[in-house]
Amino acid sequence: MTAEKILSELISFAVLGGESNLSIIHWIQNYIESFGVDTVLVPNKIGNKASLHCRFGPAVDGGTILSGHTDVVPVEGQDWETDPFVLTDKNDGKLYGRGSCDMKGYVACCLSLVSKLSKADLKTPIYFAFSYDEEIGCLAAPELIEHLKNYYSEAPKFALIGEPSLMQPIVGHKGICLFRTTVNGSAGHSSGIRKEVSAIHESARLILWLEGKMNALVASGSIDNRFTPPHSSIHIGMIEGGIAPNVIADQASFSWDARVIPKDSLTTILSDFTDFCKEREVILQKVFPNFNIKTESLHPPVPPLDTEENQEIVSLLKKIGPRTTTGTVAYAAEAGQFAAAGIESIICGPGSIDQAHRANEFIEKDELNKCIAMLDKLIIVHSNLN
Numbered sequence: 001m002t003a004e005k006i007l008s009e010l011i012s013f014a015v016l017g018g019e020s021n022l023s024i025i026h027w028i029q030n031y032i033e034s035f036g037v038d039t040v041l042v043p044n045k046i047g048n049k050a051s052l053h054c055r056f057g058p059a060v061d062g063g064t065i066l067s068g069h070t071d072v073v074p075v076e077g078q079d080w081e082t083d084p085f086v087l088t089d090k091n092d093g094k095l096y097g098r099g100s101c102d103m104k105g106y107v108a109c110c111l112s113l114v115s116k117l118s119k120a121d122l123k124t125p126i127y128f129a130f131s132y133d134e135e136i137g138c139l140a141a142p143e144l145i146e147h148l149k150n151y152y153s154e155a156p157k158f159a160l161i162g163e164p165s166l167m168q169p170i171v172g173h174k175g176i177c178l179f180r181t182t183v184n185g186s187a188g189h190s191s192g193i194r195k196e197v198s199a200i201h202e203s204a205r206l207i208l209w210l211e212g213k214m215n216a217l218v219a220s221g222s223i224d225n226r227f228t229p230p231h232s233s234i235h236i237g238m239i240e241g242g243i244a245p246n247v248i249a250d251q252a253s254f255s256w257d258a259r260v261i262p263k264d265s266l267t268t269i270l271s272d273f274t275d276f277c278k279e280r281e282v283i284l285q286k287v288f289p290n291f292n293i294k295t296e297s298l299h300p301p302v303p304p305l306d307t308e309e310n311q312e313i314v315s316l317l318k319k320i321g322p323r324t325t326t327g328t329v330a331y332a333a334e335a336g337q338f339a340a341a342g343i344e345s346i347i348c349g350p351g352s353i354d355q356a357h358r359a360n361e362f363i364e365k366d367e368l369n370k371c372i373a374m375l376d377k378l379i380i381v382h383s384n385l386n
């Protein structure tokens, strides 16, 4: 099947982040196995989702993993001109559909090479690794990566994550984590504010502390000009609590995210915040003994990607890809997770992030062709290595 035909099949599976992906992953599995290639599913605990991996070539060190996710973001509230789950060719050089660029286009390019890969005389292996639930916090990749490392006796060396980058090699992305902080204070008539502990007043203090933390990082010189903005950002996006203007709120919560440049640490930001929360608890428990502050992460932290220009994967991409200038991106992706597992990683995929997650998402056919050409060259590289 051509990449375009495969893409139209993949687009027809409306699998959103968080939902069961068994329909699309089984289609992919059947497609790969129809070429006589064995695949391995990595199911979640309750068995309604699965990642997939497989290997082409010999069990020797030095292979490259081609990684993509099978889930997409919702289309609700978006003004689509065509059915988002039917790949549509408007004869303008573009193929429209949800996930066409993020990132079923890349997965389709990989799958279009199964026949070639299964017959190639590879000296070092090429792997596929396809995940789920990427769009809701890169949830499945850590388990998939762990499984890959345990399943294969040899060590893969590189990972090529095909998020849309207009085929530019992307060497850096920020790390990210989402948190919810809940403050438990004491209720009462608003006139008693000096003897109760308002969860809203305390939340406001904590929120300003977080903003101050971001500013302090900038002031301390924690800057990385490869990124926009060139510093870690901390932002509170939701806040709730209270029942009336004249009632002291006994509970309030707020949700926030931290997006860190590689030199900053999500763990340190969280532990500094937790230390401040503990200080506040000690002070306010003197007024209300049950006062407490709890912060939970809404998903495991996604580590930043920080591939050095002198790493081998950079020269590999410059050799096989259409673009030789590296860049960074503002979004977080599974690349940081592969890198954290000791695998040299780069993002390079067809299509533009500008089209991702939007109405009338598309991928240019030319981008698919460039991606296939790059993967063709990768096969040649892996056939020639000794």
Ligand SMILES: [Zn+2]
Pocket: 069, 102, 103, 134, 163, 164
């Ligand atoms: Zn994506």
